[in-house]
Amino acid sequence: MPEPLFDKVALIGIGLIGSSLAHAIRRAGLAGSVTVSTRSGETLERARVLGLGDRYESDASEAVRDADLVIVSVPVGASGAVASAIAPALKPGAIVTDVGSTKASVIAQMQPHLPESVQFIPGHPIAGTENSGPDAGFAELFDGRWCILTPLEGTDPAALSRLTAFWERCGAMVDTMDPGxxxxxxxxxxxxxxxxxxxxxxxxxxxxxxxxxxxxxxxxxxxxxxxxxxxxxxxxxxxxxxxxxxxxxxxxxxxxxxxxxxxxxxxxxxxxxxxxxxxxxxxxxxxxxxxxxxxxxxxxxxxxxxxxxxx
Amino acid sequence: MPEPLFDKVALIGIGLIGSSLAHAIRRAGLAGSVTVSTRSGETLERARVLGLGDRYESDASEAVRDADLVIVSVPVGASGAVASAIAPALKPGAIVTDVGSTKASVIAQMQPHLPESVQFIPGHPIAGTENSGPDAGFAELFDGRWCILTPLEGTDPAALSRLTAFWERCGAMVDTMDPGxxxxxxxxxxxxxxxxxxxxxxxxxxxxxxxxxxxxxxxxxxxxxxxxxxxxxxxxxxxxxxxxxxxxxxxxxxxxxxxxxxxxxxxxxxxxxxxxxxxxxxxxxxxxxxxxxxxxxxxxxxxxxxxxxxx
The missing domain is CATH 1.10.3660.10 (6-phosphogluconate dehydrogenase C-terminal like domain)
Known part of the structure; x- marks a missing residue:
């Protein structure tokens, strides 16, 4: 196994995309450890039964503490609330990204909450199935699919290339694009x-x-x-x-x-x-x-x- | 192999449905012999290369001579012309059917041409793929799919049950319905x-x-x-x-x-x-x-x- 790209990864939301990421991260050995977080106690328990992570937290701010990479995989309407909840606990230098299907709105919701000390790089993997929930995920979901990153002005090129490498090792091809x-x-x-x-x-x-x-x-x-x-x-x-x-x-x-x-x-x-x-x-x-x-x-x-x- | 249901079958048109019928008829041993007919010399030659029938005729009226079952598988706009061309050569007692996606219009186009001595039973197998032409056919196309027959007033129940048995042995389930x-x-x-x-x-x-x-x-x-x-x-x-x-x-x-x-x-x-x-x-x-x-x-x-x- 090569060196993990990130020491600690936090997955906020563990539906189809979050759980597929958990599998893809494990397949490629991309993280030292993975913390799974979701608001629903039932879904969190299901993630634990499926063994999707190393730690499980119902409180998103606990989950992101010490994380080097935070991936927010929630319905886009919930991304503002997540950003506001995790902001105070984020580690300086961490990369924060998301997988939402809309980008301008996610940026408008999340950016105001996030401290300048983190690198916020919005993203969207173009992959999915009609199934949802933590049972729906599988490691191959991103194989051969595109992932679009929409970096903001002032994004650190090193952080961008690290996130690009992450998605590529999840099986995807990466494009960058303007959010609009x-x-x-x-x-x-x-x-x-x-x-x-x-x-x-x-x-x-x-x-x-x-x-x-x-x-x-x-x-x-x-x-x-x-x-x-x-x-x-x-x-x-x-x-x-x-x-x-x-x-x-x-x-x-x-x-x-x-x-x-x-x-x-x-x-x-x-x-x-x-x-x-x-x-x-x-x-x-x-x-x-x-x-x-x-x-x-x-x-x-x-x-x-x-x-x-x-x- | 059981006894063939029909001695001679004529397939008029050899696209996706016609060629799939050729395969399904052979798979189940439903015909003593199959005659393939299509207006295009190129398509007829292709059917011959694929070995879809026992005889090949560019003239539809030649193809239906002596046939006990005639299946018209052409775009629905061409069904009137086909009916007019084959009518004089049809054998008394033959069953004539089609596979068109519309039924009222096919009946209006075909029925006026067909002699009273044949049993005209319009039909429509609910099966297909996006591919077309004689190479697109395969024996399993109708397996587990529905075929709708829209018998007209005065249809001989024996002919209807024979055509029903034919489709069932092609793998389909049969329903009858009013054309409209x-x-x-x-x-x-x-x-x-x-x-x-x-x-x-x-x-x-x-x-x-x-x-x-x-x-x-x-x-x-x-x-x-x-x-x-x-x-x-x-x-x-x-x-x-x-x-x-x-x-x-x-x-x-x-x-x-x-x-x-x-x-x-x-x-x-x-x-x-x-x-x-x-x-x-x-x-x-x-x-x-x-x-x-x-x-x-x-x-x-x-x-x-x-x-x-x-x-």
Whole structure:
């Protein structure tokens, strides 16, 4: 095992991302010791049963005492309260980061509380599944995925490169970006898709002419792909909508405008326009597969998994 | 091998569904011989190279001569022309069926051409992948999936039960339904999801503030799930939109109405409403998994597939 990158790491919040970090840190030997902290006694107990850390603290300020790296992995709406709670106990020189899906709002919430003696480097690993909680984590979650860091003015380059090395040894590739641009990019690649997925599942749920059992039975024809995203953690997504509302509303407006044009082409039977719209979208999927961000297996390999003996 | 259900089967169209049928028929020994027909000389040659049938005909009317079962697997907009071409050559007593994603329009296009001496039983297997063409087919496509038959008034019950047995031995479960109701159900479970997926991928493609390479790099955060549906066959989906426009426009109107309400909740920061909307959708995914229509593996098992050594 190489020398740990950090002597003491504190994980504040131990959901899907926090618990995956615990596994990834252990896999790569990145920390001398890991302290896990979460407000919920039940979740903390579950983390202990799973053996995710070396120490367990319900009080976040106790957890960060002496920590060289503090990773805040809570719904973005809670990041201000966490920053305020941990600020007095932070060790000078510590790196404080987060994994929130919105960056401008997290910075606005956390920065005012944090002492100048720590290095605050906001971050966001672009990885996840529809599962949540400490049982959902696994060491490979970040493998081959991007992690975006949005360093603030005056960030110590040594701290930035240490955090970059940390994420790389968790399996990720690291990019840096302006927080506002991050929020715009994520609004289209992540926030809008989740909102649309929640919406279409809701629409189907409300129909009178089509029963719920019919929606479920015949979901293999397209609908079920949306239900995965729409099964994601509601608290996390409520907070994302509240904390990146400007960029999300901008993307929603564009989406709705485009949808009206498509709707019009359907109403007027404009087959050429529909064919054009349905053709150009293929290229994007090919590029995603070439970039290693999805697997090139029909139907995400689902039929193969359902019939493992055929592989 | 049991006795074949049909002596001679003719497959008109040999794309994803037609070629999967060829494999499924062979797997279960359902036909004495299979004749493959498609208008494109190139596709027919490919089918021959793949060994999908016993005979190959570019002329559909030649292919159906003497056939006991004729399965039309072409984009729904082409079904009228196929019916007109094969009608004079059909053998009295033959069963003619199709696999089109819309039923009322296929019936309106095909029925006027078909002689009373054949049994026309429209059908639709609820199965597919984003791939198309004769290379895309595989025998397991229909395993555990539903196939909906929409028999017309006066259908011979013996013919219906023979076609039902055929689909069951292809691996499917069979339901019967009124054609109009089928079109309404499919509009929500299949047509709307595909249209929405095409639309969101188009919206992302048009952005100026976010580059295409950013969309691709960070697509693992939700967007890539949509690109799979949006990579489906454009001809097929153009035809679906043109031939089930009424039901699709109805579903699009409801979807847009719901999306406006969600948009409003985001604009006004109504966290409770967002939380409620994002909570009720989880139950549907659980039901789909319980019904065996999707796999209960996080992220559709994609991380597992990317790291086969970890399984």
């Amino acid at each position: 641009h991050h929020d715009m990019v994520l609004a289209i690649v992540s926030h809008l898709p989740h909102i649309i997925a929640y919406n279409i599942v809701g629409t189907a749920d409300d129909l009178e002419a089509v029963t719920k059992s019919e929606v479920i039975k015949y979901s293999a024809s397209g609908f079920r792909d949306f239900t995965r995203l729409a099964a994601s953690d509601p608290t996390m997504w409520r907070d994302v909508c509240l904390h990146n509302s400007e960029a999300i509303l901008e993307m929603l407006a564009r989406f709705s405008e485009d949808l009206s044009a498509l709707q019009r082409a359907i109403r007027w039977g404009d087959g050429d326009k529909l064919f054009d719209m349905f053709t150009r979208t293929r290229a994007i999927r090919r590029s995603i597969i070439e970039a290693g961000q999805d697997i090139d297996v029909p139907d995400f390999g689902r039929h193969a998994l359902a019939h493992p003996e055929k592989q | 109701h089928h079109d309404m159900v499919l509009a929500i479970v299949s047509h709307l999801p595909h249209i929405i997926a095409y639309n969101i991928v188009g919206t992302a493609d048009d952005l100026e503030a976010v580059t295409k390479s950013e969309v691709i790099k960070y697509s693992a955060s939700g967007f890539r799930d949509f690109t799979r549906l949006a990579a489906s066959d454009p001809t097929m989906w153009r035809d679906v939109c043109l031939h089930n426009s009424e039901a699709i426009l109805e579903m699009l109107a409801r979807f847009s109405e719901d999306l406006s309400a969600l948009q409003r909740a985001i604009r006004w920061g109504d966290g409770d409403k967002l939380f409620d909307m994002f909570t009720r959708t989880r139950a549907i995914r659980r039901s789909i998994i319980e019904a065996g229509q999707d796999i209960d593996v996080p992220d559709f098992g994609r991380h597992a597939l990317a790291h086969p050594e970890k399984q």
